[in-house]
Amino acid sequence: MTRLIGLAGWSGAGKTTLMTRLIPAMAARGIGVSTLKHAHHAFDIDRPGKDSYEHRAAGARQVLVASAHRWALMTEHRGATEPPLRDLLAQLAPVDLVIVEGFKRDHHPKIEVHRGANGKPWLHPEDPHIAAIASDVPPPGGDLPWAHLDEIDAITDLVLAHAMALGDFLGR
Known part of the structure; x- marks a missing residue:
């Protein structure tokens, strides 16, 4: 059974x-953890001059690079739309x-991460999928559980409480 929780907030x-x-x-x-990170800009984990980069530049749709320590699979969209979160999680x-x-x-359970000095608006008043808040300032309203950004044990408790209560998000 795989559970999911997101960390959402402004840059x-x-x-x-x-x-x-x-x-x-x-x-x-x-608790065994995997992560999925959304990149907002064109990014590349590969570099020109590397064989894997040359394979992709030549038109390969997927390139798998493997060693004794790790492997990485790069898939080129080649003009297709960005895959939805559920499809990425299935990988x-x-x-x-x-x-x-x-x-x-996206519509999945999230912990809002907020830093008061950024001056950005809170996400939780508009996003019903926010389950709890991790912030350096108390959130307005007080209707969601929250922990201070420096209290990692309290945030871990929040994440686990909400992730475990939500059940199997991925249907595995």
Whole structure:
């Protein structure tokens, strides 16, 4: 059974920093985690001059690079639309919990990550999929559970409470 929770917030809110703190906190509790990160801009994990880059530049739809330590599969859209979150999640092996960073407009359970100094609006008043909040300032309204961004154990508790209550999002 695989459960999913997202970290959603504006750029600069601390989503990646929180993610890199949550992963070892989950592992310490015996929870296996995979992540899915949305990239907002054209990105490339490959570089010109590398064989895999040349394979893709020549027109390969998929290139799998493998070593004794890891493997990576790169798939070129070649003009197709960006795949939906559910299709991307289907590419992951089953695990206890998938934490999604980004995809804030998608309809899945999320923890809002908010930093007051950014001056950005809160997501939760408009997004009914926000289950809890991690912020450096108390959220308005007080109707959602929240933890301070520096309290990683409390945020881990929030993530686990909501992810476990939501059940099997992926239908595995």
